[in-house]
Amino acid sequence: MKNYQDGGEAIVEAFRNLGIKYVISSPGSEWSPVWEALARQKHEKNHGPDYIQCWHEALAVAMATGYTWITGQAQAVLVHAGVGLLQGAMGIRCAMQAEVPMLVMSGESITLGADPGLDIEPQWYGGVSPGGADKLVAPFVKWASHVPSAPTLYQCVIRAGEMAQRAPQGPIYLDVPLEHMLEDWEPAGALRPVPPAPRTQAALAELEALAADIAAAKNPVIVTDHSGRDAAAFPALVAFAEAAAIPVIGGRGTSYANFPTDHELWQGIDAYGHLADADLVILVGGRTPWYPPKQRPSPGRIVAIGDHPHKEWLIYQDLHADAYLEGDIAATLAALTPMLQAGIDANAKAARRAKWAGESAKAMNALQGERDAAAAEGGLGPASIAAAMHAVMPAETIYVDETITHFPPLRKHLPMTAPQTLFRHTGGALGQGLGLALGVKLAAPERPVVLFIGDGGLLYNPVLPAFGASREHNLPIIVVVMNNGHYKAMRQGHVHHYPDGMVAATELTMGIEIQGPDYEQLGSHFGISGVRAETYGAFKAALENALQETSGGATVIINAILPD
Ligand SMILES: Cc1ncc(C[n+]2csc(CCOP(=O)(O)OP(=O)(O)O)c2C)c(N)n1
Ligand SMILES: [Mg+2]
Numbered sequence: 001m002k003n004y005q006d007g008g009e010a011i012v013e014a015f016r017n018l019g020i021k022y023v024i025s026s027p028g029s030e031w032s033p034v035w036e037a038l039a040r041q042k043h044e045k046n047h048g049p050d051y052i053q054c055w056h057e058a059l060a061v062a063m064a065t066g067y068t069w070i071t072g073q074a075q076a077v078l079v080h081a082g083v084g085l086l087q088g089a090m091g092i093r094c095a096m097q098a099e100v101p102m103l104v105m106s107g108e109s110i111t112l113g114a115d116p117g118l119d120i121e122p123q124w125y126g127g128v129s130p131g132g133a134d135k136l137v138a139p140f141v142k143w144a145s146h147v148p149s150a151p152t153l154y155q156c157v158i159r160a161g162e163m164a165q166r167a168p169q170g171p172i173y174l175d176v177p178l179e180h181m182l183e184d185w186e187p188a189g190a191l192r193p194v195p196p197a198p199r200t201q202a203a204l205a206e207l208e209a210l211a212a213d214i215a216a217a218k219n220p221v222i223v224t225d226h227s228g229r230d231a232a233a234f235p236a237l238v239a240f241a242e243a244a245a246i247p248v249i250g251g252r253g254t255s256y257a258n259f260p261t262d263h264e265l266w267q268g269i270d271a272y273g274h275l276a277d278a279d280l281v282i283l284v285g286g287r288t289p290w291y292p293p294k295q296r297p298s299p300g301r302i303v304a305i306g307d308h309p310h311k312e313w314l315i316y317q318d319l320h321a322d323a324y325l326e327g328d329i330a331a332t333l334a335a336l337t338p339m340l341q342a343g344i345d346a347n348a349k350a351a352r353r354a355k356w357a358g359e360s361a362k363a364m365n366a367l368q369g370e371r372d373a374a375a376a377e378g379g380l381g382p383a384s385i386a387a388a389m390h391a392v393m394p395a396e397t398i399y400v401d402e403t404i405t406h407f408p409p410l411r412k413h414l415p416m417t418a419p420q421t422l423f424r425h426t427g428g429a430l431g432q433g434l435g436l437a438l439g440v441k442l443a444a445p446e447r448p449v450v451l452f453i454g455d456g457g458l459l460y461n462p463v464l465p466a467f468g469a470s471r472e473h474n475l476p477i478i479v480v481v482m483n484n485g486h487y488k489a490m491r492q493g494h495v496h497h498y499p500d501g502m503v504a505a506t507e508l509t510m511g512i513e514i515q516g517p518d519y520e521q522l523g524s525h526f527g528i529s530g531v532r533a534e535t536y537g538a539f540k541a542a543l544e545n546a547l548q549e550t551s552g553g554a555t556v557i558i559n560a561i562l563p564d
Pocket of ligand 1: 402403404405406428429430431453454455456457458460484486487488489490
């Protein structure tokens with residue numbers, strides 16, 4: 001048995017020094033050097049990344065994303081040449097938009113059988129080698145390039161991992177020639193573990209200016225929609241809001257748990273009415289918070305906090321910001337909070353807190369009333385399904401969402417009292433929910449994970465590969481199919497533009513109906529049980545059972561039949 005010290009070892013050593021925990025891969029024949037190095041790592045009982053096998057690239061990318069949502073740490077995704085990369089492309093682009101650090105690599109041959117001294121498998125000459133796969137993804141990753149030579153391979157991977165982790169975080173793609181991986185590798189001197197990326201923060205004068213604005217404001221309001229992307233920003237936002245008794249509303253783009261929904265200062269999602277008489281709006285992590293964008297949301301001054309508020313992947317954006325505090329959100333809030341304590345009158349602060357506690361109680365009681373009424377009525381819809389979540393699921397449950405029309409009514413009801421209790425991807429790209437939820441579970445095995453997914457959305461997912469991964473890697477999740485039997489979004493959109501048209505007036509619908517399968521049976525080949533629920537009572541019982549079954553190790557599907 002030969003002990004190869006080649007480019008495969010260089011890559012795995014770089015992964016070790018980057019602290020990468022998982023190599024998540026859908027295979028291709030370029031990866032034998034890495035497999036050889038990983039096999040050696042196992043044989044020699046060396047520390048280093050575990051290998052997660054996936055049957056589809058979309059699943060591999062989504063699992064890496066879900067894992068990184070929880071841990072913040074980039075993982076390695078190895079796919080095949082150009083074809084595998086393109087299968088994973090949608091998820092890679094979403095990772096860019098959601099600022100998820102990731103190291104994506106695929107390989108190809110660059111000698112293609114023309115080198116008499118190197119016997120390369122024949123398939124590469126004949127279309128498998130794309131001749132620089134970086135061009136396939138360059139427009140929508142943070143950086144895409146190729147590894148220029150065998151001696152540069154190790155540092156190329158290190159640099160890619162370090163870049164991915166810097167703001168704005170995002171996926172880096174490397175095209176790795178098979179020939180460089182097959183070449184002998186000698187480390188150039190001692191190798192170092194890579195230090196963590198530092199947190200950045202706005203300048204002191206800018207922080208002081210906002211602290212002064214807050215001290216002078218009579219009616220400040222915080223709007224947040226993606227600060228909870230970083231778990232540390234959740235308690236940091238609580239401390240910041242409490243320091244000056246500032247109410248917090250969730251913006252229209254809320255796709256993470258940003259602030260505890262049971263906190264006195266929490267006013268609910270989409271509660272934009274509170275901005276009408278605000279004299280200071282502090283936007284904490286906002287991408288497209290105001291709609292329509294031409295309309296300024298408030299007469300008050302708007303200060304935007306975020307590490308890079310202008311998202312280059314958006315074709316249009318108007319934050320209406322009068323000032324920016326650029327830097328890591330958690331670090332910026334943590335620096336601001338002690339500056340607030342001195343400047344604010346204690347009586348005014350107490351009065352403001354009491355006022356907003358009252359407003360919060362009103363809003364939260366109204367939502368509770370909606371849930372109670374929906375549960376008592378007995379049918380299934382976002383409010384009654386949320387009622388069941390409140391009744392059955394523990395506070396640490398992580399909700400992953402890939403629904404469409406059900407998301408806004410569901411989101412406002414979900415209990416998000418702890419950090420990292422909600423994750424939803426950006427960009428409206430269906431087909432990743434199962435992988436995202438599995439990746440979240442991989443990172444948080446002790447926490448229950450519930451995936452809400454539309455019937456249409458589920459059918460865009462690599463369902464068999466995902467259920468295979470759930471079984472093979474022991475990742476039990478609860479899949480709630482929000483099954484209304486159609487693409488409701490398509491119907492809504494159609495009638496929006498043609499309210500008096502043919503489709504609105506007749507049964508002649510097009511692009512709307514789904515002749516779907518019995519979703520509860522889809523996991524039967526994988527030991528995954530399912531149940532069909534049409535009433536609140538049946539759903540709640542199914543959820544109780546699913547919580548039990550998943551803690552025993554098996555994924556459960558609940559096919560929730562919704563009238564609409
Ligand atoms: C990859 C991808 N293809 C197509 C679409 C367009 N699309 C947006 S919503 C939607 C329907 C989703 O149906 P479902 O999950 O059942 O949700 P519902 O509309 O019923 O709420 C489709 C097809 C998309 N967002 N992503
Ligand atoms: Mg549907």
